[in-house]
Every structure is written in C-alpha cells, then in structure tokens.
Amino acid sequence: MVIPIMLNGDCSSLILGWLMQRGHPEVFRRSKTIDMSDIDNNPLVQFHTKYYWFFKITFCFVLPVLVPIFCWNESWMEAIGISGVLRFVIFTNMTFSINSLAHFWGTKPYDTRIKPVQNMALAILTTGEGWHNYHHAFPWDYRAEEYGGNFTNPTTIVLDLFAKIGWAYDCKTPSADLVRQVATKHGDGSWSEVPVEECK
Numbered sequence: 668m669v670i671p672i673m674l675n676g677d678c679s680s681l682i683l684g685w686l687m688q689r690g691h692p693e694v695f696r697r698s699k700t701i702d703m704s705d706i707d708n709n710p711l712v713q714f715h716t717k718y719y720w721f722f723k724i725t726f727c728f729v730l731p732v733l734v735p736i737f738c739w740n741e742s743w744m745e746a747i748g749i750s751g752v753l754r755f756v757i758f759t760n761m762t763f764s765i766n767s768l769a770h771f772w773g774t775k776p777y778d779t780r781i782k783p784v785q786n787m788a789l790a791i792l793t794t795g796e797g798w799h800n801y802h803h804a805f806p807w808d809y810r811a812e813e814y815g816g817n818f819t820n821p822t823t824i825v826l827d828l829f830a831k832i833g834w835a836y837d838c839k840t841p842s843a844d845l846v847r848q849v850a851t852k853h854g855d856g857s858w859s860e861v862p863v864e865e866c867k
C-alpha cells in the first residue's frame with residue numbers, strides 16, 4: 668500500500684504510478700550503453716544479488732516480527748501488524764515521498780528551473796534525501812546536500828566515516844565558488860553562504 672500523491676497535477680508522476688509505468692524507450696536504449704562491468708564483476712554486488720530475497724525477507728520481515736515476540740512477549744498479531752506490515756508501509760511511503768513531496772513543498776535556493784525543492788522535514792524523515800534542489804543541481808555530490816553531515820543528513824555522516832576508514836574514496840563535492848555561482852545565477856534568493864566542507 669503506497670499513498671498516491673500527484674506531482675504538479677501530472678498523473679504520470681503519482682508516487683506509485685511512476686513505479687508501475689514502463690520507462691521511455693530512450694532510457695532503455697541509453698542504459699545499454701553504460702559500462703556496468705566494474706559493478707557487475709564486484710564480488711560483494713554478486714553476493715548481494717544472489718542472496719537478495721533471503722536478506723530482504725529475513726531482515727525486513729522475519730526479524731522485525733520475531734524480536735518483539737521473543738524479547739518482550741508481544742502478541743503475534745501485534746508484532747505482525749505493527750513491526751511487520753505498518754512499519755513497512757510507513758517507511759516505504761517515507762522513501763517514495765522524495766519522488767513526490769520533495770518536488771513541490773519547499774524552497775529552490777540553487778536552481779529555480781527544476782522541480783525538486785529543499786525540505787527539512789523530508790530530510791529528517793528520509794535520513795538526508797530532502798535537500799533535493801541541491802541534489803538535482805549537483806547530482807554528483809556524494810553528500811546530496813551542501814552542508815555535509817548533520818542531524819538532517821546522517822547518511823553523509825556514515826559515508827564520511829567510511830571515507831575515514833578507507834571504504835569510501837574519491838568522494839566528489841563542488842567548490843564553494845561553483846555553488847555560490849549557481850545559486851546566485853539560478854536560485855530563488857533563499858541561499859546563504861556557509862563554508863563547504865571537502866571530503867578528505
């Protein structure tokens with residue numbers, strides 16, 4: 668169950684509808700030209716692909732239902748209903764809200780020519796995805812946000828931690844100058860300068 672939400676009155680962009688639509692033929696044509704061999708040959712990716720359904724069912728449904736039953740005597744009915752189904756519905760809708768709500772409730776400090784907006788409430792709900800105007804203006808920035816890791820973007824804190832121990836590298840961020848130029852030229856005027864941290 669996913670709540671349908673319209674994006675600019677366009678039925679093709681329903682929060683659920685876009686997932687059910689067949690992609691544009693050009694998407695299929697161009698996706699075939701992308702060299703994915705490094706990812707396809709990565710042993711960790713192969714392991715994940717092979718055991719995807721086992722992990723998905725175990726960690727998404729079996730454990731969340733069994734933990735309350737065996738740890739604090741929750742009833743089966745409540746464990747399945749709340750920890751299993753309700754939790755899954757809430758988190759699925761929070762995740763997909765980025766494709767709908769984050770495109771029409773908020774400011775556009777970086778680029779007014781695109782639909783995505785900045786929305787702190789969504790950033791908190793989705794662990795950092797709500798800074799969407801920035802993310803689409805600078806899609807190659809690993810932080811998906813101008814100011815780096817903070818309580819609204821714990822995903823970046825994890826990535827920075829991985830960078831410190833060598834698991835993540837070549838993390839890209841735009842220079843403070845580039846951000847200033849883009850925001851000044853295309854933003855809605857709500858941008859203000861805060862130093863940009865570089866990924867080490």
Ligand SMILES: [Zn+2]
Nearest residue numbers: 765766783799
């Ligand atoms: Zn988007």
